[in-house]
Amino acid sequence: MINFKKHTLPNGLTVIIHENHSTPMAAMNILYNVGARDEHPDRTGFAHLFEHLMFGGSANIPNYDKPLQEAGGENNAFTSNDITNYYLTLPANNLETAFWLESDRMNALDFSPKSLEVQRNVVTEEFNERYFSQPYGDLFLLLRPHAYKVHPYQWATIGKEISHISGATLEEVRVFFYQFYLPSNAIMCVAGNVKEKEVMEMSEKWFGPIPGGSRIQRNLPKEPKVEARRILEVERDVPFDLLIKAYHGSPKNSPGFYAEDLLTDIMSEGNSSRFYQELVLNKELFIEADLYLTGEIDGGLIVAEGKLRPGVSFEEAERAIDYELEKIMTSGPSEEELEKVKNKVVSTLRFSEMNVLNNAMNLCFSELLGDAGWVNDEESKYAAVTAGKIKETASKVFSTQFPSVINYKAKR
Amino acid sequence: MNHIAALNRREAPPFGQILKPPMTKAVSAGENLFYVKEGNSEVARVNFIFPAGKLFQSIPLVAQGVSRMMMDGTKSHSGKALSEAIDFYGSYLSFKSGLDYGEATLHLQSRYWEKVFPLVREIFQESVFPKKEFEVFRENGKAALVQDLERVEVLAGRKFFEVLCGPDHSYGKKSEVGDYENLSPEIFQEFFSKHYFGNFPLVVASGWVDENFLKGLKGYFYGPYKDLVPSDVIKEFTPEKEKFYFLPKKGAVQSAIRVGRIVVKKNHEDYPGLFFLNTVLGGYFGSRLMGNIREDKGFTYGIHSTLQVNRAGGILSISTEVGSEVTKEAVSEIFKEIKRLREDLIGVEEMALVRNYIMGNFLRGMDGPFEVADRFLGLELHGLNYDFYQRFVDTILSISSEKVRELAQRYFREEEFCTVVAGCWD
Numbered sequence: 001m002i003n004f005k006k007h008t009l010p011n012g013l014t015v016i017i018h019e020n021h022s023t024p025m026a027a028m029n030i031l032y033n034v035g036a037r038d039e040h041p042d043r044t045g046f047a048h049l050f051e052h053l054m055f056g057g058s059a060n061i062p063n064y065d066k067p068l069q070e071a072g073g074e075n076n077a078f079t080s081n082d083i084t085n086y087y088l089t090l091p092a093n094n095l096e097t098a099f100w101l102e103s104d105r106m107n108a109l110d111f112s113p114k115s116l117e118v119q120r121n122v123v124t125e126e127f128n129e130r131y132f133s134q135p136y137g138d139l140f141l142l143l144r145p146h147a148y149k150v151h152p153y154q155w156a157t158i159g160k161e162i163s164h165i166s167g168a169t170l171e172e173v174r175v176f177f178y179q180f181y182l183p184s185n186a187i188m189c190v191a192g193n194v195k196e197k198e199v200m201e202m203s204e205k206w207f208g209p210i211p212g213g214s215r216i217q218r219n220l221p222k223e224p225k226v227e228a229r230r231i232l233e234v235e236r237d238v239p240f241d242l243l244i245k246a247y248h249g250s251p252k253n254s255p256g257f258y259a260e261d262l263l264t265d266i267m268s269e270g271n272s273s274r275f276y277q278e279l280v281l282n283k284e285l286f287i288e289a290d291l292y293l294t295g296e297i298d299g300g301l302i303v304a305e306g307k308l309r310p311g312v313s314f315e316e317a318e319r320a321i322d323y324e325l326e327k328i329m330t331s332g333p334s335e336e337e338l339e340k341v342k343n344k345v346v347s348t349l350r351f352s353e354m355n356v357l358n359n360a361m362n363l364c365f366s367e368l369l370g371d372a373g374w375v376n377d378e379e380s381k382y383a384a385v386t387a388g389k390i391k392e393t394a395s396k397v398f399s400t401q402f403p404s405v406i407n408y409k410a411k412r
Numbered sequence: 413m414n415h416i417a418a419l420n421r422r423e424a425p426p427f428g429q430i431l432k433p434p435m436t437k438a439v440s441a442g443e444n445l446f447y448v449k450e451g452n453s454e455v456a457r458v459n460f461i462f463p464a465g466k467l468f469q470s471i472p473l474v475a476q477g478v479s480r481m482m483m484d485g486t487k488s489h490s491g492k493a494l495s496e497a498i499d500f501y502g503s504y505l506s507f508k509s510g511l512d513y514g515e516a517t518l519h520l521q522s523r524y525w526e527k528v529f530p531l532v533r534e535i536f537q538e539s540v541f542p543k544k545e546f547e548v549f550r551e552n553g554k555a556a557l558v559q560d561l562e563r564v565e566v567l568a569g570r571k572f573f574e575v576l577c578g579p580d581h582s583y584g585k586k587s588e589v590g591d592y593e594n595l596s597p598e599i600f601q602e603f604f605s606k607h608y609f610g611n612f613p614l615v616v617a618s619g620w621v622d623e624n625f626l627k628g629l630k631g632y633f634y635g636p637y638k639d640l641v642p643s644d645v646i647k648e649f650t651p652e653k654e655k656f657y658f659l660p661k662k663g664a665v666q667s668a669i670r671v672g673r674i675v676v677k678k679n680h681e682d683y684p685g686l687f688f689l690n691t692v693l694g695g696y697f698g699s700r701l702m703g704n705i706r707e708d709k710g711f712t713y714g715i716h717s718t719l720q721v722n723r724a725g726g727i728l729s730i731s732t733e734v735g736s737e738v739t740k741e742a743v744s745e746i747f748k749e750i751k752r753l754r755e756d757l758i759g760v761e762e763m764a765l766v767r768n769y770i771m772g773n774f775l776r777g778m779d780g781p782f783e784v785a786d787r788f789l790g791l792e793l794h795g796l797n798y799d800f801y802q803r804f805v806d807t808i809l810s811i812s813s814e815k816v817r818e819l820a821q822r823y824f825r826e827e828e829f830c831t832v833v834a835g836c837w838d
Contacts, residue, residue, distance in 0.1 A: 022450075022451075022452075023779050023780070024434070024775055024779060025775065025776060025779055059421070060421040060422045061421075061422075065697055065698050066698055066765060067424050069696065069697075069698055069765050069766075069768065069769040069772075070427065070764065070765045070768050070769070071427040071768065071772070072429075072430055072768045072769065072771055072772025072773075072775065073772060074772065074773065074776065089776065090772060091428070091430055091772060091775055093427075093428050094427040094428060096425035096426075096427075097424065097425055097427050099425075100421070100424060100425050103421075104421050107421070117710075118707060118708070118710050120710075121709075121710025121711075122706060122707075122710050122712075122713060124710075125666075125710065125711070125712055125713045125734070125735055126713040128665045128666055128735065129666055129712075129713050129733055130713075132665045133563070133564070133664075133665050133666045133733065134563065135559055135562055135563070205419065206419070209419060237562075237663075238559070238562070239555065239558045239559045239562065240555060240559065269499075270495060270499045270504075271483055271491065271492075271495035271499075272492060272495035272496040272498075272499045272500075277492055280548065280552075281491075281492075281544075281545070281548060284548065284551075287551070287552050287555045287556075288552070307555070309551065309555075310555075336496075336500065339500065340496070340499050340500045340502075342502075343500065343501055343502025343521075344499065344502045344504075345502075346502055346521065347455060347502040347503065347504070347519065347520065347521055350453040350454065350455040350521065351453065351455050351519060353453055354451050354452075354453045354455070354619075354780065354781075354782075355780070
């Protein structure tokens, strides 16, 4: 049970407080309701570039990291297709330092050419390191536009191509900031060895004066159903063939999501899972095989992914996966399998809630979905999924739509 | 009348230093059993540490292979049955092996200990290495290694350890795909018998360790505790003479760079000071290396330096992946930063910043049962006690810039560093 209190400032900033006095630390998590899905198709990678720029200095504070480190703090950030999330922890008695830093960069950045130049280069290196230097690194750069034809999820957070980032101008940066980085478009959680009263006082002092706006309203195009099988074949300098079969999943906040999550666990979580036992161990067709979901808010992908053993054809591999999908659609999971994955979910949730920063992040994310209190409903939502529901979900996912397939071939 | 003072965003709010961090300790339950009872969630973690790392193998890949196969079957249960039983109770059991130790880590809801502990003990005592699973391990292992050998950071890392520790030292000896042919279930069984079955592990439980849980641990895992790494197992490093190695990789978009040298072990009196120096050089986001090579030049997504300490010795290692066209320049800048620290005193502000940063991390590192257990392992596995942390904190709080420079003069001599580059070198 994660206890919390919630307030909203006049400028629209949501402030959530989660007190935990068994730790000497405080955590501050600020979620901005902007992600890759909000980008213009000709200017992708922007939300992520922006995450970097937020560390390039704000109007009154030339360096974000130094003052935080001086106060014994540690921080990081990440961007997804849905959100940009900033988080830090520091000794609780230095909490005001966090307020000073975060409020200044929410208020106004120091939009400088040097900062833009450096971060452009860093992001370019990141593009290279993650996507072009690793085997199979460009997989999601290929999968997204293949599986999504209409929705902005069709491009990855890093961007469609490097040129979108290298061509970004300061003016575009400024416009983006004042459109998305508003208190009304942000959710903040302060957690740990803190008190509600002091948090609200500091919030009003540091964040209160920032001009508000409105929460952004999205009107993103809905991805149409996949009406025919799609296949993409590529050849890369990798050691093994890789097969991808992607289906569309339910939106994050829908009842179907929980069944889909448990479905993927039953199929491939741990050594006792169906994929491992059948595809890897018994049939020896795959070196590794996985069924996972990407979990985006508007509806992510459910992906079957496997590295083929040398000598195994794509056809044979895909048939074997289909066989497993057929089985679960026809008979559903056993009661033991279902209880097993539910027990695992409970364990994961219990471990997660021991971490103050995790709690802060989850509170912000649940609030974004509609209500911070939903963090405490997770366990019951998973518990409510029946074997019948899993069977029904499997049919819905795997037989009422067609897959987007990639044959990612190893260059011989 | 309410007077609200104008908000001065230019001025940093006052902040405090961490002068007396808590030194939360693990509690001994006798012999090989220790625990940290803390937290409100009814879950626990148990670490089991065996003398079963690379240090103990005579053939490459054995320590790692045995560790990988520990869930593949016992005399009484098939791998599938083991996994099903452990998974059913929502538990996670994983095995890994490193340079010195073989480790098993169990995460579980505390109330299920009665169901899970017997299976875990069975794995430690009765593991067999079935032929079919062995073949799968071998095929998958070869596949993974082939894939890894395409990556510049793997190539550089392997070479780096080989040249610093020595090609025949268990830390430095590289494993090749062909080595998989020298393995067999019998060889694995022998290693298992000697290093897992034949030893009581160090057991550290953390989290919801209530009376019943502790009783369970005692009943299943308690045993006489002897030093996990006897001194006759530890061999000196035999570094190579050459100081520069280049491993070309055609078409590499990035080069991996490793620069470093042999340094002290954790029990050495210079270790805390060296830790401070290393932090300045490349141990945090605001370090000299990050400031230069990432922030100023944009050559890389990340550059770090680490003090890696193990039972046979310690290594200072600077590592990064940079755009191939700037490889030479990046190496040159790395040595510039090393030289600066050797010649110039670190300024007052930077000293204070690094001090507070390290102390902040120390505080974080004592926060919560799993962190406290990790800190205990960080002592026990190096033959140290809690005096070490006190000495560490005292050094960090009091070390002078003169002393830091002295350490740089001793340990940061260019001619003693080794450089490995995998990728491009124009």
